[in-house]
Amino acid sequence: MRANEELNREGDLLYDQYARPLEAEHWGEFVAIMPDGRTLLAGSLTDAFTRSLGMFGRGSFIFKVGPRAAVRLLSPRLASAQLDPRNSADTPMG
Numbered sequence: 186m187r188a189n190e191e192l193n194r195e196g197d198l199l200y201d202q203y204a205r206p207l208e209a210e211h212w213g214e215f216v217a218i219m220p221d222g223r224t225l226l227a228g229s230l231t232d233a234f235t236r237s238l239g240m241f242g243r244g245s246f247i248f249k250v251g252p253r254a255a256v257r258l259l260s261p262r263l264a265s266a267q268l269d270p271r272n273s274a275d276t277p278m279g
Contacts, residue, residue, distance in 0.1 A: 195220065196246050204248050212251040219245050226250075 199218045207216060207226070215227045217237035225240060227233035230247070237245040 196248075199246050200248055200253075204250055207250050214250050215247060216250055217241065217245040217247045 199220065203218045203222060203224050204216050207214075211226055215230055215233035216224055217227065217233050218224050219241050223241060225233070225236055227236055230249075233247045237247065
């Protein structure tokens with residue numbers, strides 16, 4: 186349970202520092218944030234997963250800018266399953 190609390194705290198800090206400033210111009214888009222502060226914006230959850238894996242590898246936090254919905258990308262195998270178009274988890278949150 187402690188690990189989840191730490192991940193939640195890290196995610197909150199990353200969102201506040203890097204995603205919150207994007208809210209005015211990028212509300213509803215997705216942002217991948219690495220713990221070192223590297224970011225990328227994407228129009229869909231699928232695009233955020235795909236591009237963050239390609240650019241950063243594992244370990245990014247993915248947020249929908251504005252509404253609080255977050256995913257941490259840890260496993261390439263999990264990401265592949267999530268990116269399968271037959272998987273309902275691949276649809277953008279909204």
